Amino acid sequence: MDIEALPTKGERTRAHIVATAAQLFWRRNFHGVSVDQVADAAEVNKATVYRYFADKRDLALAVVKFNGAITLEVFFAATFDKYSAPQDRLAEIYRLAYQAHAAIHADTGDVFGCPMVGLALELGQDMPEIREEADRVFTQVEAYLATIARDALASRGASGDAETLGRTLMQLQHGAFASSRLSADPSRMLDAGKAALALIGFPDTPILEKEDSRP
Amino acid sequence: MDIEALPTKGERTRAHIVATAAQLFWRRNFHGVSVDQVADAAEVNKATVYRYFADKRDLALAVVKFNGAITLEVFFAATFDKYSAPQDRLAEIYRLAYQAHAAIHADTGDVFGCPMVGLALELGQDMPEIREEADRVFTQVEAYLATIARDALASRGASGDAETLGRTLMQLQHGAFASSRLSADPSRMLDAGKAALALIGFPDTPILEKEDSRP
Amino acid sequence: MDIEALPTKGERTRAHIVATAAQLFWRRNFHGVSVDQVADAAEVNKATVYRYFADKRDLALAVVKFNGAITLEVFFAATFDKYSAPQDRLAEIYRLAYQAHAAIHADTGDVFGCPMVGLALELGQDMPEIREEADRVFTQVEAYLATIARDALASRGASGDAETLGRTLMQLQHGAFASSRLSADPSRMLDAGKAALALIGFPDTPILEKEDSRP
Amino acid sequence: MDIEALPTKGERTRAHIVATAAQLFWRRNFHGVSVDQVADAAEVNKATVYRYFADKRDLALAVVKFNGAITLEVFFAATFDKYSAPQDRLAEIYRLAYQAHAAIHADTGDVFGCPMVGLALELGQDMPEIREEADRVFTQVEAYLATIARDALASRGASGDAETLGRTLMQLQHGAFASSRLSADPSRMLDAGKAALALIGFPDTPILEKEDSRP
DNA sequence: GATGAATGAGGCTTCATTCAT
DNA sequence: CATGAATGAAGCCTCATTCAT
Numbered sequence: 001m002d003i004e005a006l007p008t009k010g011e012r013t014r015a016h017i018v019a020t021a022a023q024l025f026w027r028r029n030f031h032g033v034s035v036d037q038v039a040d041a042a043e044v045n046k047a048t049v050y051r052y053f054a055d056k057r058d059l060a061l062a063v064v065k066f067n068g069a070i071t072l073e074v075f076f077a078a079t080f081d082k083y084s085a086p087q088d089r090l091a092e093i094y095r096l097a098y099q100a101h102a103a104i105h106a107d108t109g110d111v112f113g114c115p116m117v118g119l120a121l122e123l124g125q126d127m128p129e130i131r132e133e134a135d136r137v138f139t140q141v142e143a144y145l146a147t148i149a150r151d152a153l154a155s156r157g158a159s160g161d162a163e164t165l166g167r168t169l170m171q172l173q174h175g176a177f178a179s180s181r182l183s184a185d186p187s188r189m190l191d192a193g194k195a196a197l198a199l200i201g202f203p204d205t206p207i208l209e210k211e212d213s214r215p
Numbered sequence: 216m217d218i219e220a221l222p223t224k225g226e227r228t229r230a231h232i233v234a235t236a237a238q239l240f241w242r243r244n245f246h247g248v249s250v251d252q253v254a255d256a257a258e259v260n261k262a263t264v265y266r267y268f269a270d271k272r273d274l275a276l277a278v279v280k281f282n283g284a285i286t287l288e289v290f291f292a293a294t295f296d297k298y299s300a301p302q303d304r305l306a307e308i309y310r311l312a313y314q315a316h317a318a319i320h321a322d323t324g325d326v327f328g329c330p331m332v333g334l335a336l337e338l339g340q341d342m343p344e345i346r347e348e349a350d351r352v353f354t355q356v357e358a359y360l361a362t363i364a365r366d367a368l369a370s371r372g373a374s375g376d377a378e379t380l381g382r383t384l385m386q387l388q389h390g391a392f393a394s395s396r397l398s399a400d401p402s403r404m405l406d407a408g409k410a411a412l413a414l415i416g417f418p419d420t421p422i423l424e425k426e427d428s429r430p
Numbered sequence: 431m432d433i434e435a436l437p438t439k440g441e442r443t444r445a446h447i448v449a450t451a452a453q454l455f456w457r458r459n460f461h462g463v464s465v466d467q468v469a470d471a472a473e474v475n476k477a478t479v480y481r482y483f484a485d486k487r488d489l490a491l492a493v494v495k496f497n498g499a500i501t502l503e504v505f506f507a508a509t510f511d512k513y514s515a516p517q518d519r520l521a522e523i524y525r526l527a528y529q530a531h532a533a534i535h536a537d538t539g540d541v542f543g544c545p546m547v548g549l550a551l552e553l554g555q556d557m558p559e560i561r562e563e564a565d566r567v568f569t570q571v572e573a574y575l576a577t578i579a580r581d582a583l584a585s586r587g588a589s590g591d592a593e594t595l596g597r598t599l600m601q602l603q604h605g606a607f608a609s610s611r612l613s614a615d616p617s618r619m620l621d622a623g624k625a626a627l628a629l630i631g632f633p634d635t636p637i638l639e640k641e642d643s644r645p
Numbered sequence: 646m647d648i649e650a651l652p653t654k655g656e657r658t659r660a661h662i663v664a665t666a667a668q669l670f671w672r673r674n675f676h677g678v679s680v681d682q683v684a685d686a687a688e689v690n691k692a693t694v695y696r697y698f699a700d701k702r703d704l705a706l707a708v709v710k711f712n713g714a715i716t717l718e719v720f721f722a723a724t725f726d727k728y729s730a731p732q733d734r735l736a737e738i739y740r741l742a743y744q745a746h747a748a749i750h751a752d753t754g755d756v757f758g759c760p761m762v763g764l765a766l767e768l769g770q771d772m773p774e775i776r777e778e779a780d781r782v783f784t785q786v787e788a789y790l791a792t793i794a795r796d797a798l799a800s801r802g803a804s805g806d807a808e809t810l811g812r813t814l815m816q817l818q819h820g821a822f823a824s825s826r827l828s829a830d831p832s833r834m835l836d837a838g839k840a841a842l843a844l845i846g847f848p849d850t851p852i853l854e855k856e857d858s859r860p
Numbered sequence: 861g862a863t864g865a866a867t868g869a870g871g872c873t874t875c876a877t878t879c880a881t
Numbered sequence: 882c883a884t885g886a887a888t889g890a891a892g893c894c895t896c897a898t899t900c901a902t
Contacts, residue, residue: 048888168410459771597833625812
């Protein structure tokens with residue numbers, strides 16, 4: 001993640017290209033961004049892009065892996081380190097997602113949804129590796145959410161299938177990204193977050209500090 | 216919907232092109248299909264496509280409208296005509312979605328997810344009309360689902376916010392399509408269906424005929 | 431051959447592109463000419479080239495076929511129509527080859543050799559069809575030369591194997607083109623012509639009218 | 646020729662690159678081989694190639710010189726040392742050429758013809774030095790063949806122009822390579838060898854050990 | 861009115877070559 | 882000195898779109 005810390009110049013260049021492409025693909029999709037634009041944005045020559053990636057699709061795969069790593073590390077692992085109560089963890093995850101989207105929305109007026117799903121839907125048929133990579137990431141997401149579910153059931157002394165609930169939470173998370181993007185409204189993320197907290201039996205956990213102050 | 220029934224030849228040709236493009240865009244995305252391929256598949260000359268649609272994006276918009284109409288009519292309106300109990304309606308909606316995906320999966324080995332979301336994510340940034348059209352459709356979907364929620368709450372004598380529940384059901388439906396496609400596994404649709412039925416308080420409603428045999 | 435006479439506009443365009451490319455590939459080789467240059471020289475858009483040829487190599491194959499047809503028709507069939515004595519036919523063939531090369535040499539200072547062999551050597555490993563097409567043409571050339579050999583043996587009442595002699599004449603013809611090009615000297619064609627006429631037993635047949643006037 | 650014997654490491658590296666490139670250019674042509682591939686095959690860094698050669702074309706020129714040296718030394722000088730009778734010398738030359746091609750054909754299924762002519766035809770227009778270098782080599786080849794012709798005429802007590810015959814033999818040799826490559830059939834070399842031996846008046850000299858058994 | 865033919869713009873990719881360590 | 886890294890210039894090809902019959 002920390003590009004500066006990479007040992008060789010080549011690895012730094014590669015990581016810089018991936019991070020740049022991730023931004024562009026997220027905002028304008030795979031087909032909406034040319035390799036020229038990636039190279040320009042990354043301030044490298046186009047041939048340098050091809051030194052590190054076999055082709056544009058290979059770059060997309062690297063971007064999906066990059067996004068997957070961020071998702072798992074920044075959204076889940078860090079949250080799990082920071083909080084231990086399941087409702088706090090789930091609230092934090094939605095809070096982070098909401099804040100990220102709200103910031104971008106304030107900046108651009110748009111909501112870009114989940115960058116992995118975007119790429120996987122656009123390229124999945126053409127490039128099964130991308131779909132599979134995304135699937136692998138979401139299997140891990142599901143495991144994190146199942147842990148939250150398990151802990152929540154335990155803390156409430158309730159019985160239930162944590163794996164099934166984990167899957168539902170994961171699907172609801174997909175829906176949160178999709179409906180936020182389709183409606184261009186980041187607050188859909190909060191709706192989903194509340195529903196998710198209700199699903200694990202903690203309906204009143206706040207996600208934002210003063211969130212219910214709006215009419 | 217019934218192309219044969221349209222009054223003029225022009226309308227039939229146009230509808231035929233839309234239906235053909237809808238299939239192709241669904242399976243191979245907008246950028247994965249050329250206008251040539253649409254014309255070939257529809258067995259019309261390419262210039263004929265441009266007689267009915269200003270450009271390829273205009274065709275995509277027509278496809279989203281077409282898909283929206285099918286969704287609302289075939290999936291929701293028809294289901295509401297056929298069933299009146301909320302749990303039966305919800306089960307039928309997921310049953311239809313599952314069956315459609317399972318058939319395509321058996322045929323192609325792939326799962327293509329929601330065709331509107333696919334196009335909207337691919338073109339949304341470029342073409343706000345498409346995103347807005349999809350949003351409009353899902354607002355109606357949400358209304359149907361809120362009706363189901365309202366009826367379910369009423370039939371159970373339970374209190375709760377049907378609109379909020381409708382939104383959750385709609386987001387879960389998005390998640391069902393997304394995770395089915397990402398995992399290439401239509402049975403994710405059933406997982407979501409069960410969760411949805413549980414959400415409206417009818418957890419034991421079967422979606423398929425003999426699926427409720429617990430081990 | 432007569433482009434004007436082709437029935438459809440498309441066929442005329444295609445034939446015009448082939449003829450243009452044949453010139454360019456002959457003078458500057460396959461890799462020395464870009465598709466842009468072919469399109470410019472033919473005064474059509476580059477995409478028009480790709481309407482008629484799958485790719486640049488497919489164009490090269492068409493050029494080899496075109497050159498083969500010219501060789502067989504203009505050099506051999508026409509000569510066989512015009513003359514009946516074997517020595518006259520052989521002399522005419524070398525005369526035509528010499529004159530063509532001498533004219534180009536006077537014009538450009540260069541000698542370009544056999545256009546089929548040029549393309550076949552440049553692309554043969556990559557594209558067996560081209561090598562095979564050229565081989566097919568030279569099998570027919572060999573048959574024409576075997577006929578000359580047979581007639582020559584018969585007219586001299588000599589015995590010998592016309593097929594073997596035909597092959598030698600064909601190989602000598604290859605050598606004539608090669609050594610003319612390597613030395614940039616069209617008169618090597620005359621050297622080979624004289625040797626060929628000697629091989630069929632008519633060593634004193636003149637190829638050019640006053641050719642031995644030079645010191 | 647013997648790379649190991651070269652005095653300095655630089656000379657050895659250079660010679661090694663040339664020999665490697667000669668193989669690659671022979672089999673896949675000049676434009677079919679990238680400098681990267683040459684460097685990889687020679688197991689040197691690409692910049693090392695540019696240390697020894699101004700550019701890729703300069704490397705090609707070195708390759709032609711290398712091939713010319715081999716041709717003159719291995720094929721002609723060595724043969725002239727080994728045999729003194731003209732028919733033996735000519736037979737040996739074709740034997741060597743045939744054996745080399747037959748071995749490669751057995752190995753790869755392909756016949757690659759004369760490596761100098763290949764490069765000269767591909768680059769001749771672009772790089773006159775290459776054409777001229779090849780021409781220089783073939784002038785020497787022609788001289789060797791004229792010596793054979795002269796000796797053959799003398800040993801048969803026949804009169805005739807040895808220079809002219811030498812040129813014919815040289816052209817026939819070109820034809821032998823060309824038609825072998827175009828037909829992908831090394832035995833064309835033997836056909837030409839027999840014709841060459843007939844031309845110098847020794848038609849029954851065998852090229853291979855047991856090939857003269859007539860049916 | 862429908863279609864074969866044509867086009868301009870731009871995308872992806874590769875290559876020979878040079879730089880900087 | 883040798884090498885990993887970088888680059889500019891093209892080349893091939895495709896696509897959405899329009900023209901002309």
